[in-house]
Amino acid sequence: MAKLWESCYPYVFAIIFGVMVYFFGWEISDVNKFDLILNATVTLSSIIIAFLGTMISILLTLTNAKVMQRIRDNGAHNTLTAYISQAIVAGLILVIYSMTLFMFMDYEGKYANILLIAFVLLITFLFFSSYRIMYVISNILKSVLNEQRQGEQESSPVFRPSINRDSHNQD
Numbered sequence: 001m002a003k004l005w006e007s008c009y010p011y012v013f014a015i016i017f018g019v020m021v022y023f024f025g026w027e028i029s030d031v032n033k034f035d036l037i038l039n040a041t042v043t044l045s046s047i048i049i050a051f052l053g054t055m056i057s058i059l060l061t062l063t064n065a066k067v068m069q070r071i072r073d074n075g076a077h078n079t080l081t082a083y084i085s086q087a088i089v090a091g092l093i094l095v096i097y098s099m100t101l102f103m104f105m106d107y108e109g110k111y112a113n114i115l116l117i118a119f120v121l122l123i124t125f126l127f128f129s130s131y132r133i134m135y136v137i138s139n140i141l142k143s144v145l146n147e148q149r150q151g152e153q154e155s156s157p158v159f160r161p162s163i164n165r166d167s168h169n170q171d
Helices: 002-024 034-061 066-073 077-104 112-154 165-169
Strands: none
Touching: 002 112, 034 077, 034 112, 066 077, 066 112, 077 112
């Protein structure tokens, strides 16, 4: 059940927030300073996409770690890849949609509510899918660090001779 919730909650929250916008009947013209929100959305989405790209490169360096081998052995690497790609694709779609919405900023026609609903769906999905993958990746990194710490503790002790410099001067 927890696995199902983990894979579905970005969709669930996006739908909940989209339905709220629909029932309140909000339109683009109801949002104050919507142009600034669109600018910030493009910037934030770009930062998230870049961060996720960096996370991919970090994961590639961990391919020999035990935790990554366990992920592969359990078939979870497909889920991990899907989570990353969902967040990146959502970010790209949101950036394109936000830039397109600049043309409809003053629109008050029959589709103004639908335009805002789509925006809220996309931004909510990006937020929760990004949170999900960051949470999963942070748990992987914690496991890798714990493995390294355990490996250091289990390694054979290193002989460190004690040299007393004063004993050489007394002869």
